[in-house]
Amino acid sequence: MTETRVSTLSVTAASAGWWKVLFENPPINMYDPGVLRDFQDLVAKIETDPNLKVVTFETANPSFFMAHIDLTQVGGAAATDDPASSTAPGPTGLPPWPDVLVRLEQAPVLTVGVLRGRARGVGSEFLLALDVRFASQELGILSQPEIGFGFFPGGGGMERLPLAVGRARALEIIAGGEDFDADTAERYGWVNRSVADADLDAFVSRFAERVAAFDKPALAATKELLNKRVRMAEPADLEATQAKFFQVSAGPLVAGHGQRLFELGGQTDGDMERNLGDRLLEMQG
Amino acid sequence: MTETRVSTLSVTAASAGWWKVLFENPPINMYDPGVLRDFQDLVAKIETDPNLKVVTFETANPSFFMAHIDLTQVGGAAATDDPASSTAPGPTGLPPWPDVLVRLEQAPVLTVGVLRGRARGVGSEFLLALDVRFASQELGILSQPEIGFGFFPGGGGMERLPLAVGRARALEIIAGGEDFDADTAERYGWVNRSVADADLDAFVSRFAERVAAFDKPALAATKELLNKRVRMAEPADLEATQAKFFQVSAGPLVAGHGQRLFELGGQTDGDMERNLGDRLLEMQG
Amino acid sequence: MTETRVSTLSVTAASAGWWKVLFENPPINMYDPGVLRDFQDLVAKIETDPNLKVVTFETANPSFFMAHIDLTQVGGAAATDDPASSTAPGPTGLPPWPDVLVRLEQAPVLTVGVLRGRARGVGSEFLLALDVRFASQELGILSQPEIGFGFFPGGGGMERLPLAVGRARALEIIAGGEDFDADTAERYGWVNRSVADADLDAFVSRFAERVAAFDKPALAATKELLNKRVRMAEPADLEATQAKFFQVSAGPLVAGHGQRLFELGGQTDGDMERNLGDRLLEMQG
Numbered sequence: 001m002t003e004t005r006v007s008t009l010s011v012t013a014a015s016a017g018w019w020k021v022l023f024e025n026p027p028i029n030m031y032d033p034g035v036l037r038d039f040q041d042l043v044a045k046i047e048t049d050p051n052l053k054v055v056t057f058e059t060a061n062p063s064f065f066m067a068h069i070d071l072t073q074v075g076g077a078a079a080t081d082d083p084a085s086s087t088a089p090g091p092t093g094l095p096p097w098p099d100v101l102v103r104l105e106q107a108p109v110l111t112v113g114v115l116r117g118r119a120r121g122v123g124s125e126f127l128l129a130l131d132v133r134f135a136s137q138e139l140g141i142l143s144q145p146e147i148g149f150g151f152f153p154g155g156g157g158m159e160r161l162p163l164a165v166g167r168a169r170a171l172e173i174i175a176g177g178e179d180f181d182a183d184t185a186e187r188y189g190w191v192n193r194s195v196a197d198a199d200l201d202a203f204v205s206r207f208a209e210r211v212a213a214f215d216k217p218a219l220a221a222t223k224e225l226l227n228k229r230v231r232m233a234e235p236a237d238l239e240a241t242q243a244k245f246f247q248v249s250a251g252p253l254v255a256g257h258g259q260r261l262f263e264l265g266g267q268t269d270g271d272m273e274r275n276l277g278d279r280l281l282e283m284q285g
Numbered sequence: 286m287t288e289t290r291v292s293t294l295s296v297t298a299a300s301a302g303w304w305k306v307l308f309e310n311p312p313i314n315m316y317d318p319g320v321l322r323d324f325q326d327l328v329a330k331i332e333t334d335p336n337l338k339v340v341t342f343e344t345a346n347p348s349f350f351m352a353h354i355d356l357t358q359v360g361g362a363a364a365t366d367d368p369a370s371s372t373a374p375g376p377t378g379l380p381p382w383p384d385v386l387v388r389l390e391q392a393p394v395l396t397v398g399v400l401r402g403r404a405r406g407v408g409s410e411f412l413l414a415l416d417v418r419f420a421s422q423e424l425g426i427l428s429q430p431e432i433g434f435g436f437f438p439g440g441g442g443m444e445r446l447p448l449a450v451g452r453a454r455a456l457e458i459i460a461g462g463e464d465f466d467a468d469t470a471e472r473y474g475w476v477n478r479s480v481a482d483a484d485l486d487a488f489v490s491r492f493a494e495r496v497a498a499f500d501k502p503a504l505a506a507t508k509e510l511l512n513k514r515v516r517m518a519e520p521a522d523l524e525a526t527q528a529k530f531f532q533v534s535a536g537p538l539v540a541g542h543g544q545r546l547f548e549l550g551g552q553t554d555g556d557m558e559r560n561l562g563d564r565l566l567e568m569q570g
Numbered sequence: 571m572t573e574t575r576v577s578t579l580s581v582t583a584a585s586a587g588w589w590k591v592l593f594e595n596p597p598i599n600m601y602d603p604g605v606l607r608d609f610q611d612l613v614a615k616i617e618t619d620p621n622l623k624v625v626t627f628e629t630a631n632p633s634f635f636m637a638h639i640d641l642t643q644v645g646g647a648a649a650t651d652d653p654a655s656s657t658a659p660g661p662t663g664l665p666p667w668p669d670v671l672v673r674l675e676q677a678p679v680l681t682v683g684v685l686r687g688r689a690r691g692v693g694s695e696f697l698l699a700l701d702v703r704f705a706s707q708e709l710g711i712l713s714q715p716e717i718g719f720g721f722f723p724g725g726g727g728m729e730r731l732p733l734a735v736g737r738a739r740a741l742e743i744i745a746g747g748e749d750f751d752a753d754t755a756e757r758y759g760w761v762n763r764s765v766a767d768a769d770l771d772a773f774v775s776r777f778a779e780r781v782a783a784f785d786k787p788a789l790a791a792t793k794e795l796l797n798k799r800v801r802m803a804e805p806a807d808l809e810a811t812q813a814k815f816f817q818v819s820a821g822p823l824v825a826g827h828g829q830r831l832f833e834l835g836g837q838t839d840g841d842m843e844r845n846l847g848d849r850l851l852e853m854q855g
Contacts (some may be wrong), residue, residue, distance in 0.1 A: 131741045147499045152507045162515045171416045213851045214717045220724045230732045281498045432784045437792045447800045456701045568784045
């Protein structure tokens with residue numbers, strides 16, 4: 001297969017032990033089949049590099065970390081776009097995207113989300129599968145807006161969000177579909193910490209440089225052991241939720257709300273996507 | 286059976302999808318057999334209304350959300366007051382009050398507590414069984430004061446409190462019997478959020494109107510799925526705790542402390558009930 | 571065996587129901603085989619005193635609550651120093667130190683940590699096994715610095731830390747080896763509460779006096795029941811982690827970092843121990 005596509009994930013080695021990954025998929029960093037392929041390629045490299053200890057994930061677009069799933073791809077297109085790399089179950093036996101996230105959880109390196117801009121739906125779910133999450137106090141926004149589209153979080157959100165924030169706050173987040181700022185997300189445990197934007201890069205660098213300086217066997221043993229000690233998303237649960245998610249999202253209700261999002265200017269960089277939390281009810285109209 | 290009793294729970298439909306429930310049981314909103322019956326009636330309606338999506342629970346008395354169990358009813362009276370509706374196990378097979386709470390947890394609508402005033406003992410336990418809890422920053426007070434009476438939280442408190450706040454904070458709360466303000470309760474995860482009293486009604490309305498505007502199948506699927514994914518109070522545990530709770534509370538120790546509460550002016554709207562946290566040790570005298 | 575050693579744990583009975591334990595092991599309150607023996611003696615007394623209800627643990631050194639394990643003792647010496655009291659499995663069947671901690675968790679009294687100064691490694695792990703933890707806002711410092719030495723938390727840290735703070739924050743803490751102040755520790759759930767140092771003693775006294783005034787059967791029933799309801803560190807996990815911890819810490823990597831700590835002035839009261847968080851990377855040099 002000839003591959004001329006430029007990856008949406010560019011990797012810079014800050015050092016042998018620390019990779020900085022920059023996500024860029026204009027105009028609003030949506031998740032689509034190409035993004036999935038890029039993550040599949042990247043995870044394989046992360047798993048096997050002998051010197052790698054920490055990977056930070058940042059956005060090239062300070063307004064959007066990862067907007068949400070490309071709705072033109074929901075319900076079939078995303079699944080059939082590139083069978084060879086996209087739809088076959090991954091090494092974990094899970095569907096492609098849950099497979100990527102579980103492999104990141106199990107990889108012998110520390111994964112760190114650096115949140116600027118909006119991480120809605122799959123963006124939140126991606127962050128929840130990372131080991132550590134730091135957010136810009138001014139720019140970070142988190143949301144699970146699926147209820148406004150007639151469905152509910154897939155991609156492990158139903159499993160990992162309540163593990164991070166508890167049942168009551170998970171229900172508030174999912175049933176309300178509201179935008180949450182970084183300070184509230186910190187209080188809820190959705191992110192580890194909300195950091196003033198001017199300090200965030202230095203804060204992340206200090207943390208990543210420390211992790212990269214320590215011994216990999218100690219880090220790998222820590223993650224391996226901790227993963228056995230804590231409750232994590234169960235593969236069977238991830239698979240069951242994913243199946244139900246695609247079943248519900250293939251229905252006419254979701255198609256109608258999705259159509260309305262396009263009419264309102266969604267999936268472009270405009271007021272609808274920037275203020276989706278405030279305007280989520282308009283999709284019911 | 287002729288029923289002329291006025292319900293302690295008045296229901297106003299803010300819309301087809303949102304019921305506002307106001308609790309009023311003068312003088313201090315105690316829990317008693319009549320309150321139990323009213324909840325039993327209400328839950329049956331909540332479970333079956335096809336259009337209902339969200340129910341908010343507020344107090345008519347800004348000083349007392351739900352004071353505590355009526356101690357004249359503990360140890361027998363509460364259980365025999367009205368056999369037909371009060372003591373028979375409910376549809377879940379659990380005793381009446383745990384049955385009500387588990388049914389609220391499982392109902393395909395979102396339940397929201399709006400805390401003003403004191404929610405002690407059963408009041409806290411009721412809130413803990415709701416899906417979401419918002420508290421007035423100035424007026425909300427939470428407590429599990431049972432230790433001052435010689436027993437420990439029943440009604441699911443022993444199960445749901447540590448799920449919300451963790452072991453260390455649950456032990457601090459239960460062993461100290463202290464009053465907690467809303468900001469501390471938010472930091473502990475006892476409530477979702479502490480909101481300035483002047484903003485609380487608007488905050489709750491915005492949230493409830495959103496939930497009521499979204500699609501019921503998505504909401505129902507969310508709760509059903511999330512309830513399978515998170516740790517919840519186990520029916521067998523609820524039943525075992527409840528049995529032990531009634532066994533201990535029937536003893537002379539509890540009777541003595543209860544008698545002392547009456548001598549000190551408890552169960553009326555006065556300083557003892559308003560400042561029970563500060564004055565809990567006086568019941569030892 | 572003649573025992574002329576002065577205990578590192580001095581006990582003062584503030585009342586029949588409240589013991590104040592002061593830890594003093596100059597110069598920096600390290601954990602060593604003598605400390606273990608003192609804890610073994612103390613726990614046996616705590617378990618059997620009929621009137622005791624609450625035990626508070628404080629430090630005689632406001633700069634160090636418990637610095638860390640004495641590295642001259644890791645890898646063998648600590649285990650063989652005094653076979654009769656130190657290495658035989660305790661009544662729980664666990665190795666000595668995990669045995670002490672599990673017995674404190676199960677004892678029918680409330681244990682309360684009062685954190686001033688640095689609690690690193692075993693110091694943090696000791697606090698995590700206590701029922702309740704209060705910290706001085708200005709003086710309290712928590713850390714799991716093991717990664718800087720080439721290993722990972724033993725002593726139940728791998729089990730109890732994520733139960734208290736969740737997976738993401740546990741990984742941040744363990745992989746970064748950073749010092750955490752009391753306010754951050756409160757937000758993370760590492761301590762119950764951060765209290766201004768000037769108010770901490772009065773705060774702790776109020777709490778301990780309350781617990782000591784209530785009925786012991788209610789307190790004992792609370793702990794017994796709550797311990798069945800919440801997830802706790804599993805004995806089999808504690809044992810497996812401990813075995814792996816001693817295996818890794820016996821290796822050359824840890825010996826090298828430990829040697830470097832001594833060269834840098836560690837294990838004495840100086841800048842290295844006071845600022846271990848900032849200087850942890852120097853041990854790699």
